[in-house]
Amino acid sequence: MKIIIVGAGIGGLAAALSLHEAGLRDITVYERSAAIRGLGVGINLLPHALRELTELGVAETIAALGVEPRTLAYFNRFGQEVWSEPRGIAAGYRWPQLSVHRGRLQLALRDLADARLAEPIRLGHRLTDVVANEDGSETARFATDAGPVDDTADVIIGADGIHSALRALRYPAEGAPPWSGLTLWRGVTRIPAFLDGRTMIMAGDAEQKFVAYPLSSSADDGRMLVNFIAERRVGGSGDADWNRAVDPAPIADLFRDWRFDWLDVPGAIAAAEEILEYPMVDRDALPRWTFGRTTLLGDAAHAMYPNGSNGGSQAILDARTLAFHLSTADTIDEGLASYEDARRPAMTSLLAGTRATGPERVMQLAYERAPQGFSDIDQVIPEVERAKIAADYKAAAGFLPSILNERPSLTPSR
Structure with missing residues (x-):
């Protein structure tokens, strides 16, 4: 199976590593930029993402780049604590949470991809079109400084971010992100x-x-x-x-x-x-990610507000889920359908949750109910209500400790 990945960000590189680890080795990554410069600032990788990086065998490399937060705390604009909870191992997960510079993470994933993939990342390639062929394959067309380039594959994955070219080809009337x-x-x-x-x-x-x-x-x-x-x-x-x-x-x-x-x-x-x-x-939820042998991943599929610090983690989960289903399904089409069934409904729900401020709703409730501050937060938002907001978001995002710790692995059986 030949696979093309469009985009060498967190999601695209995680997809390349996941597919390779699943035994799918004919992979080419195309990146629009002329160089991968490791741009950005901080990013949080939540325990469900660290589980996937651990099972990929890259968590130790990534963990060396950042620090593990022990606590997440919410405050009002006067610095009064509204809610606090342990994170990572301290919260009962088998895997930590990690705060890391996004650029350093991207460069580390790039280096791992360079070491593992047979084909180097092809820089300076801007996707302009995708054409379906009679045999079920897809041909990606790219613009480069040296002229147009075509490449044909069994699967094309659009991991090219919130301004995804592949998404725009499938939804040409969508317009700019709202x-x-x-x-x-x-x-x-x-x-x-x-x-x-x-x-x-x-x-x-x-x-x-x-x-x-x-x-x-x-x-x-x-x-x-x-x-x-x-x-x-x-x-x-x-x-x-x-x-x-x-x-x-x-x-x-x-x-x-x-x-x-x-x-x-x-x-x-x-x-x-x-x-x-x-x-x-962000981007509105889509009714469909997969067209023929092309599909979307990460921000290209479900860009969301940063409420909950979950975008990068969900891209890694997309990557691992896609690799699992492509490597275990009887056919490519079944694998793509199983990936979308596993991920799109969950991301549709999570998008709605982030637009409703996600777990940060506790701060908004404190503002609405006590705009000048408070002397006792329990009189403003009872602890059971605050705990439910936190738990509901973890459930929607797929990282309640009880669920994540027992969920079957996304590493295919060999």
Whole structure:
């Protein structure tokens, strides 16, 4: 079986490694960019993703790049705790959670793919069309600086992100990703360790929010590298350039009153060497991912808001699920259908959940019920209600400890 993967991001590279591990070795990865530069800031890999990386035999390599958060805590915009829960091994999982720089993760996956795949990643190839052939195969057509390139395969996987060319070919009237009305500013900063030095925090509500988590342990001076996302609802159309570098000072000023006993939010923003601006967008759920012998994966299939820190993890789950079904089904078509049946309904539900703010709903409820703060959170949101919000999201995202720990492996039997 010959397989083409369009896109060398987290999902595409994870797919290549998963297919190879499943015994499907005729794989070619095409990437639009002329070089894989490892762009981005922080990303969280949740325990269900770490399970898959462990079973792929790459978790040790990836774990060396980041840190394991012990706790996830939600606060209001006054720094008062709304909800806190253990994460990773401390929460009863057999696998940890990992916070890592997205660029370092992508480069590590690239290096692993380069070492394992027979074909090198083909850079500078922009997908322009896919044509179905009479024998069931598909021909991908690419534009390159040297001219057009065609390649024919039994399966073509679109793992080319939120602006997927393959998705656009299948849904030409869809248009640009819909904007939420929120703008995100992402950056990495070096600041004094906060709380226990291993806590991921989210503070605020649906109008304004700040997220931060360590990307390194504390150094001798007590400071650590921290990824942050500052978010605020703003006017405009959401047509801002992606990855546009902006001056930290005006963003810090938006959070000027957010100085908590345990974290100086404007100070953390102001200390960033660079801040990149993004519109907060996602994609509507699709009625179908697979057309003939082509299918979608990761953000190309189900780009979602970052509520829940789950996008990269779900792309890895897509990759492993697709590889499992393609390698175990009696036919290619059955394998593609089983993959879509396993993943698309779950992602449709998860997309709806992230649009409803996912597990961060506890912060919004605190804002709605106690906009000026509170003296006792249990009087605002009872503990049983907060716990249910957290558990419901884990169930929707597929990482309740009791389910994940006992779920059958996605490693095909040899």
